[in-house]
Amino acid sequence: MYRITVLLLFASFFSYAQIDYKSLIKNLEEITIETNLNEYFDELPSENRYDDLVLNDERFLRFYSIIVDKVSFSSGWRGRTMTLKFFDESRDYESIKKILSEKYGEPEIDQRDNSINYEWKVDEKELSLNVNTEDGVFKSFDSLDVIFNTK
Amino acid sequence: MKTIYSLIIVTIVLLFSSCTNKKKLLLKYDFSKANSQSEMDSLLVKIGKENKDFDLDTVSFFKLNEIEIDGMHYDGVPVKKALLSDSYTFLTTDTINYYGKKLLEVIEAKKGLINSENTYNDDIQFIWKTEREDLDFKLNLVNGKHLAAIGDKDYGELKITFKPIYDVPLANIHKKIKVFDVKPKYVLNIRSYSNKYTVILDDIVIAENSKYTEHNLNRYITDGELSKLKIIVIPIDNSKFDKNGTFAATIYDETTKQTITDVQRTSIAGKSSVEFTLDFTPKLPWYPKAWNNGVNLRKEKNLKQKVNTLYKRIGDAILSKDEKAINDLFYQKQFEKQQLDQDVNFETARTYWESLKQIQNNSYKYTIEDNYSIEFNANGRLIWTYPTNKTDMIIFTGKEFSEQMNFYLYQPEGSNELKIIR
Amino acid sequence: MKKLLFIYITVVICGCSNSSKKESPELNEFIAGFDDKPIEEIKEEVNKNIKQFESFTKFFDGSFANEIKKIGKEDERYEQEFKIDTTGVSKSLLQFDNVVFSQEFEDYQSSLSFGFKNPEKRKPLELGQGVSQTFVPKKIYYHDKEVKTDSIANYEVDFIFSDNWGKAKMIDSVDVLFKVDYLKDYDVVEVSLDNPVVNYQGGEIRLVKAQDNYAYITLSDTIGSATEIQAYNEDGKVLDNSGSSNNGIAPDDSEGIFTEMLGYLKQIQKKLNNDDFKNTAEFQEYLRKNLNVLGFFNDNDGVYHKEYYYYGTVNSVKLYFAKETDTRETLFRAYNVKPFISDAELFEMNTEDGLVFLNNKGETEISITGLDQGVAKIGGDFYEDNNYFYHLNRSKKSLDTLLVYDIMTFDNGIIGIQPEQKDDDIALFNSDNELINNKKYWNVREVGAILFGYRNEKWYIISAQGEERLVSGVNRVGDKLSDDRILVSNDSKYGFINTKGAIVIPAIYDDAKDFEQGITAVKIDGTYKLIDIQGEILLDTEEDDINFFGEDSDGNRIYKFGYGAKSYNYKGDLIEK
Incomplete structure (x- = not known):
């Protein structure tokens, strides 16, 4: 009896050998200058393009719960830069603006004919949000660059 | 007490699996179970026997069968249409019930997560390449937006291609490679x-x-x-x-x-x-045998003859397509090179073997350089030959096909013949 | 190959329409195709082909199994309204001065496929609606001087495929009559839902049914066939045609051409497998009696049935009938693309028994049995198949396999061979596979009919006997021979040699192009000038830049300088803007 139970349980589990997608989600707002990226992204597929680390599976990338299309990391003379690309949803644009303003205060805004740039500067990092507009209204995201300052 | 407890567990499990396995009972033909083209062909024969009115072609040389039959699935995900040729299988899911998403998940559970391909359109494509088969999966977005927002109508297309199986050790070196903590290059x-x-x-x-x-x-x-x-x-x-x-x-x-x-x-x-x-001072986790036990060839009187004998052996082995002889000639060189790089990629050895097969299939003669100078390396134990007239030591010729080879050679102690080592 | 023929013939039969006589010629041709075949072979072929035919029909599900359906306005597709377009007629008569054909032999028959000497021109110009072109062979000039004029009018002049041209004998050239028939005047008859019946030419045209994308029209037997039939939607736009079928019998009577044909073939297959036929003749007799019964060979109702499917909703149909046509014609001569090098040349022919080599009279000189795979001639006595090169050993009457890397042939009969690999020097041989000289060339190239060889950093002209003539002071040779001039250059200056290798225009120019019609452009002293073949300056363009040549409407060169600032025609006259 016991053996059959174990067997059946075993069989039913086996037929659901699936990946636990939810547990693999990375909340990119957690990343700092000290984060060991190779360890952090260990279980996810990634690419090295010209020394930049790139991940683009939106199933696993979030920034303050907003879905991220692609994230890339590069090391320049200023330190580490994390560049995020989002899907062009205007409600995501409103959310990011709201969340970053709440966390980092009022941004410096540079508004032009077809684009707007928002800059937040704090001790550990600088954030630069660039969007494209048409007639003043949000059209698409360019990118969100997070520059981690070296100490 | 124990019996009742077990009974409850069994009933729950049975109920649970029967609910979800109801669909499975209707799924008769599982394409994920085939591990080779011949197993896929057998599946086609089975489908043909059980669905006589479909009149499948299981006989022709370049057969192409397009099937839409109930019961086809890939590891539990229903397949609406299957296109079977004698070199690949192409499956398409229906545009309902998140079948595209389910097929992706089922393949990822088997093969793991990988990077998607760069496509020029909205389709999302993944290609898994293993030694046995290539799985080329495409998710076609119908009412979905992207991978994190897949719609129920998005459907999947899967192309399964089986790779030839090579038994020769030269093509299977990756199975013997040891990986260490350090990998200096x-x-x-x-x-x-x-x-x-x-x-x-x-x-x-x-x-x-x-x-x-x-x-x-x-x-x-x-x-x-x-x-x-x-x-x-x-x-x-x-x-x-x-x-x-x-x-x-x-x-x-x-x-x-x-x-x-x-x-x-x-x-x-x-x-x-x-x-x-x-x-x-190189610090490698593994050192090869290489030419360490090679004899000093400066003292070898019949060296030129031995060089000629070795290249003739190469030529004859290739022309007669003698797998064992070819393996004996090149195995040590390829193994040591791959182990020094700690290269476990299955494509390295397979690609090398396939290039040798190409020479075997296309050559109808070989010619050996007879006018060359010998250079003694590693205290006389290792030699390299410089051809004077030809572009290399041995040239293989076929109809509008040619290939050439030249190797570092040594003679192991106790042997009378030269061996290829690099 | 035979399998394709089977399918092709069956499709042809199905496609044939208005010839609704008792014993149609297509049927006879089909039956005659079995004449020399043993019954066992026929059985095997039918069994094999039926399977292929079935899968073949599945591919055509779309176009032949058309269905009546509603097509929304946004999905409609249109085409141009019929109008006579004779603009190309005059030009089409002038396009045949460089026609060539290649001739192959198989089973004691010749097949010819035609083309143009200019590799960029693939097939004759397509002409507009209302124009039809036909080719009628008039004379065949065989290499052994025989001239044939009878029974050749039905040979096809095909620029894509090859067609049967009778007995296996080398042809030097053929005279072909090219005819263009075009409509000068036509009648238009319109039938529509409001006016479905029209009388014309003593007969009746009736729009039997028009529903959504479908139109079904009948014409009395006595009316000639329409040149063009177009359908209009309710806005007066001409709809694009998606499918049609023409039958001797009404649509509802036939299940669908392929299904009926297939059913019939299966009956034949069953009888064959039952060994119902003692020999081929009985089989052919059976075919003759029974295929006639099939609907589309048997038409008694005196009416043509035409069904059409369109990309849109049909409102009316216009039929165009030719009233007056005009014909223009021209006679041209096409030449065998392989020039004859010697009368001793032999030509290969694949037969069922093996490989046969014919002389230019069409007689068998050498016969090699037991070869089950065809070879093709490279040049002279050298042949190849997919795997090997061969030399025809005339004394031993066998094919010697040549294990070499590559063989190249030249028009003057010389053969170049690279023995081992791609970078090998080229050794030159004659048709008997003997070395013509003991030199090895880094590069061998034909310009026009002159053979050039490059070795030791020098260029030589090589004769058919292997004698070299040095082209001195030159390290590059052009690839075009025109007006007896070939462009050459040393390190930086250009000049011209003639076909004997003599430098007739010294290398003094900083830039030069090939001659055409006696003139070319060269650059000297800073500007481009036009010169003649003696090197005499005809004019100075005063421009220092040359653009790519243009072409006028007759294909003659236009010289363009200074980014279009100045243009000259092929005669050297300045073109006014």
Whole structure:
């Protein structure tokens, strides 16, 4: 009896050998200058393009719960830069603006004919949000660059 | 007490699995179970037998069957349409019930997560390549937006291609490769403008008057003793170096990007040839047998004859398509090279074997150079031959096909024949 | 090959329409195709082909199994309204001065496929609606001087495929009559839902049914066939045609051409497998009696049935009938693309028994049995198949296999061979596979009919006997021979040699192009000038830049300088803007 139970349980589990997608989600707002990226992204597929680390599976990338299309990391003379690309949803644009303003205060805004740039500067990092507009209204995201300052 | 407890568990499990397995009972033909093209062909025959009115072609040479039959599935995900040829299988799901998403998840559970391909449209594509099969999966978005927002109508297309199975050890070297904690890859990098370099490592001429400025050194390392690397530089037009001429070189570990030793930038202006040495002690987790037990070939009186005999052996093995003989000739060289790189990629050995197969299938004759000079390396234990008339030591010829080969050779102690080692 | 023929013939039969006589010629041709076949072979072929035919029909599900359906306005597709377009007629008569054909032999028959000497021209110009072109062979000039004029009018002049041209004998050239028939005047008859019946030419045209994308029209037997039939939607736009079928019998009577044909073939297959036929003749008799019964061979109702499917909703149909046509014609001569090098040349022919080599009279000189795979001639006595090169050993009457890397042939009969690999020097041989000289060339190239060889950094002209003539002071030779001039250059200056290798225009120019019609452009002293073949300067363009040549409407060169600032025609006259 016991053996059959174990067997059946075993069989039913086996037929659901699936990946636990939810547990693999990375909340990119957690990343700092000290984060060991190779360890952090260990279980996810990634690419090295010209020394930049790139991940683009939106199933696993979030920034303050907003879905991220692609994230890339590069090391320049200023330190580490994390560049995020989002899907062009205007409600995501409103959310990011709201969340970053709440966390980092009022941004410096540079508004032009077809684009707007928002800059937040704090001790550990600088954030630069660039969007494209048409007639003043949000059209698409360019990118969100997070520059981690070296100490 | 125990019995009742077990009974409850069993009932729950049975109920649970029967609810979800109801669909499974209707799924009769599982494409994920085929492990080779012949197993896929058997599945086609089975489908044909149980669905006589479909009249499948299981006989023709270049058969192509398009099937839409109930019960087809890929590991539990229903398949609406299957296109079976004798070299690939193409499955398409229906545009309902998130079948596209389910198929992706089922494949990822089997094969793991990988990077998607760059496509020029909205489709999302993943290609898994393993030694046995290639799985090319495409998710076509219908009412979904992207991978994190897949719609129920998005459907999947899966192309399954089986790879030929090679039994010869030469094609299966990756199965024998040991991986260690450290994976040093020693590279010599020369920084000098447009000259010719002769590189000698431990009395082995790696390059002679060559323009290449980067050399992989691992394959010439045979032990952990001190290694001496000598570089002889001459100007490209054989006169004198430019007045601004400088030379710098580094030996570094490509894996850790650490410099092992280097020659700082030095002026070489006005000279007609310069020599530099770099000494280093390679620390590899594994050392090959290589030519360590090779005899001193300077003393060998019939050396030219032995060289000729070896190349004739290569030629005959290739022309007669003798897998065992070919394997005996090249295995040690390929294994040691791959192990020194700790290369576990299954494509390395398979690609090498397939290139040898190409020569076997296309050649109808071989010719061996009979006028060549011999260079003694590694204290006479390792030789390289320089052909005078031909472009290499052995040329294979077929109809509008040619290939050529040349190897480092040594003679192991106790043997009377030369062997290919690099 | 035979399988395709089977399918092709069956499709042809199904496609044939208005010839609704008792014993149609297509049927006879089909039956005659079995004449020399043993019954066992027929059985095997039918069994094999039926399977292929079935899968073949599945591919055509779309176009033949058309269905009546509603097509929304946004999905409609249109085409141009019929109008006579004779603009190309005059030009089409002038396009045949460089026609060639290649001739192959198989089973004691010749097949010819035609083409143009200019490799960029693939097939004759397509002409507009209302124009039809036909080719009628008039004379065949065989290499052994025989001239044939009878029974050749039905040979096809095909620029894509090859067609049967009778007995296996080398042809030097053929005279072909090219005819263009075009409509000068036509009648238009319109039938529509409001006016479905029209009388014309003593007969009746009736729009039997028009529903959504479908139109079904009948025409009395006595009316000639329409040149063009177009359908209009309710806005007066001409709809694009998506499918049609023409039958001797009404649509509802036939299940669908392929299904009926297939059913019939299966009956034949069953009888064959039952060994119902003692020999081929009985089989052919059976075919003759029974295929006639099939609907589309048997038409008694005196009416043509035409069904059409369109990309849109049909409102009316216009039929265009030719009233007056005009014909223009021209006679041209096409030449065998392989020039004859010697009368001793032999030509290969694959037969069922093996490989046969014919002389230019069409007689068998050498016969090699037991070869089950065809070879093709490279040139002279050298042949190849997919795997090997061969030399025809005339004394031993066998094919010697040549294990070499590559063989190249030249028009003057010389053969170049690279023995081992791609970078090998080229050794030169004659047709008997003997070395013509003991030199090895880094590069061998034909310019026009002159053979050039490059060795030791020098260019030589090589004669058919292997004698070399040095082209001195030159390290590059052009690839075009025109007006007896070939462009050459030393390190930086250009000049011209003639076909004997003599430098007739010295290398003094900084830039030069090939001659055409006696003139070319060269650059000297800073500007481009036009010169003649003696090197005499005809004019100075005063421009220092040359653009790519243009072409006028007759294909003659236009010289363009200074980014279009100045243009000259092929005669050297300045073109006014």
